[in-house]
Amino acid sequence: xxxxxxxxxxxxxxxxxxxxxxxxxxxxxxxxxxxxxxxxxxxxxxxxxxxxxxxxxxxxxxxxxxxxxxxxxxxxxxxxxxxxxxxxxxxxxxxxxxxxxxxxxxxxxxxxxxxxxxxxxxxxxxxxxxxxxxxxxxxxx
Numbered sequence: 001x002x003x004x005x006x007x008x009x010x011x012x013x014x015x016x017x018x019x020x021x022x023x024x025x026x027x028x029x030x031x032x033x034x035x036x037x038x039x040x041x042x043x044x045x046x047x048x049x050x051x052x053x054x055x056x057x058x059x060x061x062x063x064x065x066x067x068x069x070x071x072x073x074x075x076x077x078x079x080x081x082x083x084x085x086x087x088x089x090x091x092x093x094x095x096x097x098x099x100x101x102x103x104x105x106x107x108x109x110x111x112x113x114x115x116x117x118x119x120x121x122x123x124x125x126x127x128x129x130x131x132x133x134x135x136x137x138x139x140x141x
Contacts, residue, residue, distance in 0.1 A: 003035040004073040005051065007060070007081055014060070014081050015051070022074055023050035024067055033069055040069040044078065046120045048128055059084045061128040063121045080121070087129040095122040 002018035022033040025047025031040075044067055049060040065078035099122045103115035 001035045002053075003033065003037070005076070006073070007049075007076040007078060009065075009078050009081055014078070014083070017053065019051050019053045020055075021050075021052040023048075023052075024076070025049070025062065026067070033074060036071045037069050039071070040067070042067045042069075044076070046117075046124050048124060048131070049076070049081065059128045059131045061087060061121075061125045063124070082125065082128070084128045084131060087125050089126065089129040092122065092126040092129050096126050098122075 002020055003022070005015065005017060005019045005022055006013070007015040020034075024031055024033070024042070025045045026042040027045055028042065030047070031042065033040075044062055044065045046063045049062040051058045051060070061080075061082045061084070062076075062078050063080040065076060065081075067077075068075045096119065099115060099119035103112065103119055106112040106115050
């Protein structure tokens, strides 16, 4: 018995389908959600959002938001979310370098906090892009 997952941002619906499991980064730590899970409302942090359907794992990069879990469905309202196949690895590497430079040149605590949040977001994007690339390389072998 699957659980229905819907992932949306302010701009678009990213995903809507029945899945077997969801693994999400929350303020309390990583949580795994299976069908018939107890109701839960959680704040998401930057990290990899993993979805398992039919034994296949699909990674997403999420940068925050909220997750509502009910026994038969999950709704994720994300600040930003990207499928692994939407992320260009070389552009993600460039974004990480720029965020590191921003952090190094921060002049105030507020600038430092913003730069560190940007760096976390870009590092997650790069990590998820690399998961996608590793899967492609394994498929070629």
